[in-house]
Amino acid sequence: MVISKTVSDASIHSTFASRYVRTSLPRFKMPDNSIPKEAAYQIINDELMLDGNPRLNLASFVTTWMEPECDKLMMSSINKNYVDMDEYPVTTELQNRCVNIIANLFNAPLGDLETAIGVGTVGSSEAIMLAGLAFKRRWQNKRRAEGKPVDNPNIVTGANVQVCWEKFARYFEVELKEVKLQEGYYVMDPAKAVEMVDENTICVAGILGSTLNGEFEDIKLLNDLLVEKNKQTGWDTPIHVDAASGGFIAPFIYPELEWDFRLPLVKSINVSGHKYGLVYAGIGWVIWRNKEDLPEELIFHINYLGADQPTFTLNFSKGSSQVIAQYYQLIRLGYEVSLSNPFTSQHDFILEYMIGKIM
């Protein structure tokens, strides 16, 4: 994002490209003339040397190394616009397979021939916006049918939520009711969260893998307490699980842990493909429990690229490479890799993997 500030120099001085560029380049205006491609490359490449080294960057838990075979697949699809599903039906099919594989990993209650409801996104933030919108619309529809007001929706979360929840609340006009953290307890207390639920609560959001310390919130306890509260009040407040980090960890190393669609109130889950889904930045997923949990009116049907295409995303065009890379990782690693890996924990495995030691 560019925010207004004063800069000390209006030019870019590219010493090493001086054979091609005899005058400095304007920093914020398009240069008057074109320059040779070699010069453009050298100027930008030289300037980028001042960035950090992604392979040494474990901040934000985003994948920074992938196998060369996958790099090759990504490069060969870098010019495919994902939204053009008629032109790239195989890419669409790979996305749909990813949605179904992830839904099954999260124990979605699918019949044998039933396909899952979900979509690939740019990351967990977009996934959370979509999940939040589905909850808001579902709550509004129910309230309207009961002749009740719909002007004051809220979400209950822990104060440890990632900024995307605050963004969702502000952008889509939903009050964020945060359970305060306390000394020595840095995740949402399910009992306090359920206490804060009222008739205007569109969902309670639990986190599997808090951004601050990686800790899993107790989604099972949250579910059980909320089932009780729903019984007493007649409401049907649902749960969303923000599994941005934990969604690709828990199914492998804590398969017995009940945090996903095994719990009846969990209606949607997001996960970042670019975190422990082991794909470069730019991919997330949101999966819904059932089709009823994603109100039909949020799905747009476009036909001007060919046949009818249902879409539910915030943006239209996006790259295809990350979707293809996610499919690569899912079939390349399979479920058993984490069970048979020689490392003491999945975390070690992922660290080794991300810095490129596993070949």
Ligand SMILES: Cc1ncc(COP(=O)(O)O)c(C=O)c1O
């Ligand atoms: C718990 C949690 N939710 C959501 C996000 C946002 O994820 P993304 O960067 O994929 O948009 C993060 C990112 O760190 C996170 O830790």
